[in-house]
Amino acid sequence: MTDEELLTLAIAEARVGLAEGGIPIGAALAQGDRLLGVGHNRRVQMGSAIRHGETDCLENVGRLPATVYSESTMATTLSPCDMCTGAILLYGIPRVVVGENKTFYGGEDYLRSRGVEVVVLDSQECVSMMEQFIAQNSELWNEDIGEST
Numbered sequence: 001m002t003d004e005e006l007l008t009l010a011i012a013e014a015r016v017g018l019a020e021g022g023i024p025i026g027a028a029l030a031q032g033d034r035l036l037g038v039g040h041n042r043r044v045q046m047g048s049a050i051r052h053g054e055t056d057c058l059e060n061v062g063r064l065p066a067t068v069y070s071e072s073t074m075a076t077t078l079s080p081c082d083m084c085t086g087a088i089l090l091y092g093i094p095r096v097v098v099g100e101n102k103t104f105y106g107g108e109d110y111l112r113s114r115g116v117e118v119v120v121l122d123s124q125e126c127v128s129m130m131e132q133f134i135a136q137n138s139e140l141w142n143e144d145i146g147e148s149t
Contacts, residue, residue, distance in 0.1 A: 001033045003097045006075035007121055010099065013040035013053065014077045014129060020045050023137075023144050024129050026055035027076045029093075031068055037061035043144060053077065053142075054084035059090065069093050077126045079106035081145060099126030103134060104145060123129055 006028050013026025017040035025041040039057030044049060051059075054076050069091040077099040080088060085107030088096060095117045101108060108118045134141045 001035065003073070003075065003119055003121060006030050006035075006073060007077070007097055007099050007126075009038055010053070010075045010077050011123070011125060012060075013038045017053070018129070018133065019039050021139065024133050025028075025053035025076070025078045027053040027074060029057050029061055029070045029072055029074050035094060036064070036068070036072065039078075041144070044103075044140070050083065051085050052081065053098045054080055055087055058087060066092060073097060075099070077123070078130060079120075080111070081106045081107055082110075085111055088116065095119070097121060099123040100130065102127050103130040116146055131147070 001078060008025040009028040014024040018024035022044040023041040028038045029036040037060045038056055039053055039060045041053045042051040042056050054074060072093050073095040074088055074093050075097040079098050079101035096111060098120045100123050101120055111118050
């Protein structure tokens, strides 16, 4: 599975989250050509403090042996926040594909410093989706990233 194909799955998840009234961030996890699972930010939908796109994806994938995570790639539509960066490191995921990091720059530098390969695809589709969402929902967005308004 190419990085672009994996990101396309994450974008589809982000669009599902937006349609549900949530924050449009999606993620997908693959081991080589084998899709392990997908997820999207469900903080609003579930009233959750921690269900970001990446953590929802990991929850949907379920428990896996460490060897599977160590051979996997996580794609996310947006640069991962500190919490999601921690989850990626905890499970030893060695590669992260980021749709965009212009609207939010998360833990990419920390991931790199810990040996994770980070690929930023600069997807205009991801940028546009987030810019529109943030413009229309700035208070909700600030809550999601832990910023005071």
